[in-house]
Amino acid sequence: MDKQTLVKELIERGAHFGFSKSRRHPSMKPFIFTTKNKTDIFDLERTAERLATALELVKKAAADKKQILFVGTKPEAKIVTRENADSTGNPFITDRWIGGTLTNWNEIQKRANRLETLRKEKENGELNKYTKKERLGLERLMAKLDRYFGGITIMKERPALLVVVDPKKEHIAIKEAKQLNIPIVAIANTDCDISDLSLAIPANDASKASIEYFLKKITAEYNA
Numbered sequence: 001m002d003k004q005t006l007v008k009e010l011i012e013r014g015a016h017f018g019f020s021k022s023r024r025h026p027s028m029k030p031f032i033f034t035t036k037n038k039t040d041i042f043d044l045e046r047t048a049e050r051l052a053t054a055l056e057l058v059k060k061a062a063a064d065k066k067q068i069l070f071v072g073t074k075p076e077a078k079i080v081t082r083e084n085a086d087s088t089g090n091p092f093i094t095d096r097w098i099g100g101t102l103t104n105w106n107e108i109q110k111r112a113n114r115l116e117t118l119r120k121e122k123e124n125g126e127l128n129k130y131t132k133k134e135r136l137g138l139e140r141l142m143a144k145l146d147r148y149f150g151g152i153t154i155m156k157e158r159p160a161l162l163v164v165v166d167p168k169k170e171h172i173a174i175k176e177a178k179q180l181n182i183p184i185v186a187i188a189n190t191d192c193d194i195s196d197l198s199l200a201i202p203a204n205d206a207s208k209a210s211i212e213y214f215l216k217k218i219t220a221e222y223n224a
Contacts, residue, residue, distance in 0.1 A: 018190030031202035066160030
């Protein structure tokens with residue numbers, strides 16, 4: 001797809017709208033085209049260039065048969081993040097980032113494995129051996145584990161790449177990935193500090209239509 005067609009698609013999805021100029025982080029200044037009615041407008045040609053580079057990172061991860069961890073916990077991102085991660089068979093976090101998910105992976109993996117065990121026991125009817133009260137306790141435990149670790153039970157090692165919606169909100173995930181030198185691709189609005197990111201895609205991260213557009217591009221590249 002040529003750049004102009006891509007820019008047109010980005011405009012149709014409102015990807016060019018940033019936040020008010022007063023909220024702008026200095027690191028985003030190079031990606032601002034103009035300010036209209038006090039709202040920053042992204043330079044979508046720069047956005048298109050960044051997206052193309054991001055897709056190369058995704059392509060490499062897929063070619064190496066490595067997993068990508070999708071992270072999007074804000075309301076606008078939850079559903080589309082999960083759907084796109086599922087479509088690629090990759091892990092995701094859409095509720096809340098648990099501190100240590102990457103830096104204390106061995107402990108986190110134990111909880112994810114516990115959830116998998118409980119799921120299998122329930123499917124096989126093995127929970128019937130417990131009393132009603134015990135089963136209720138296990139059901140509650142399973143629901144709690146599923147909320148926080150349900151999306152990462154398929155992640156058997158640290159991911160090769162993080163795809164993040166709104167790095168400002170997911171700052172703990174960014175910090176952990178940076179500590180472990182895991183590359184980060186992030187859809188970042190004008191209020192984000194992108195200095196710690198491997199690759200920022202400067203765009204509207206508050207619109208579901210915009211978020212979905214970028215995630216679908218990423219999943220299509222991974223599945224190609």
